Amino acid sequence: MSIAITTQIICFTILSLVTLIGALGVVLLESIVYSAFLLGGVFMSVAGLYLLLNASFVAAAQVLVYVGAVNVLIIFAIMLVNKKEDLKPINDIKSRRIISTSICLTLLSLLIRVDLTNVWSLSSPQNSIGEESTIRIGEHLFSDYLLPFEVASVLLLMAMIGAIVLARRDVMSKDISTGLPVDQELIEKSSEPLLTNKN
């Protein structure tokens, strides 16, 4: 066994262990802040797995989008609303846990089935594109994947407008969905300076 392959196996083991343990931590930990930070770790190790697959552009994009944007915003939101109060106990927590576990197990079995039925091996290792992948991704985005790409951008635009409407309730006197006048108290609360009421 050559040194390169040994290194690859060691890296793969570490990365997948970090991914699995981190993902379990995200789900099982009580503290939401720890969950959010662990989620960042999971994203990072997934990016590492992409690197092992020679997909450096996808890895960097994963870091930029998921760690740099999504995860930072999640943590940002958690910290903006972070209040030192215990979560209310939920009555039917047991049945909820059973339902969510069964849904997750179903999804897992679906993934395992995909893994077993798909043919993963490339026809020849020379076909892997490696460093060329950036150019290939660009070509695909502007040819056969143009429509999904544009639809995704429209979706993001819609989400952005929705977020702005939700955040700027003060510009509207009427609630959009119900037609009732907007609760002015809510607006005042949101424009209060941060942390004045803390403790």
Next chain:
Amino acid sequence: MEYGLDLEYSFNEFLKGFGLSSEIAHIIWLPLPMLLVLVAAVIGVLVTVWLERKISAAAQQRIGPEYAGALGVLQPIADGLKLLVKEDIIPAKADGILFTAGPILVLVPVILSWLIVPFGQNLLISNVGIGIFLWISLSSIQPIGLLMSGYASNNKYSLLGGLRAAAQSISYEIPLALSVLAIVLMTNSLSTIDIVNQQSSAGILSWNIWRQPVGFIVFWICALAECERLPFDLPEAEEELVAGYQTEYAGMKFALFYLGSYINLILSALLVSILYLGGWGFPIPVELIAKFLNLPINAPFIQVFTASIGIVMTVLKAYLLVFIAILLRWTTPRVRIDQLLDLGWKFLLPISLANLLITAGLKLAFPQFFGG
């Protein structure tokens, strides 16, 4: 353009001369450039700290450090030693794990980004295909470390500082990436080596700063904002927030923040010089000098000369920019947080978008000047 010193090849050949296999030679080679760059980064920080002290003193008509070595050159080392031997304090109500992990998460991405900084044709750790994109994505990790340390300190000033740092970093990343994209559009490549080579045809005249003046200014402003230096040092604005996210930190953990911010400053200056000021290129092309002296470009003397000129030019350009950054820090007032976000979202973002659009148009209209 495949010439230049290839130290890795010669080193491997040298080791193979002792009967080692090429794999072992490669493993012995691997840590050397990394160590070298790490040492270069740390020495760069020491020099920058000294410059910061001296230039700020000059700006305020003081003398500055004087007793530690000639002109106070040993002062940064004394600072570093002091921070090394200081007690490591974790506040009683802080979150110990996150408190320790925060500074590490701030420092590591910055050091990793040195992977792509070239000092010459073959003088960089790794010519990865995604090049400059690696730096953009790595620099987006930093706000997580800042948020982490701000939260873990359990201090309202720290939390506010961390939140500000994240907001600032997110808003300035977009114009930064867009102005880099304009350069990439002209180069047809993400690799830093290709970006420099594309600017090397006619010496100082072919540098990107002439073709991308708007991009240069936008990039420089955003780079300063990403480094959290005055006029954009809101996360640690001392009059409002004590010291922002580093309020509770002392000793080596504080030193990590300090080191991280200065390494980031040097890295930003290096990247500005690579993207806009021709990287390792001499203002007059070396090929012209060689032709003038009637020497072949592959002569060993010319090779060594080119390599050393390259290193000197890169460092010189970077330190010129560091000097400007230090002058800016000690002569400009701080902006308010709303002004900062306004500047980022309402001014720099539209301008950099327009710059990208115009660059694309010019590239189609004049392919010989703007990269075909």
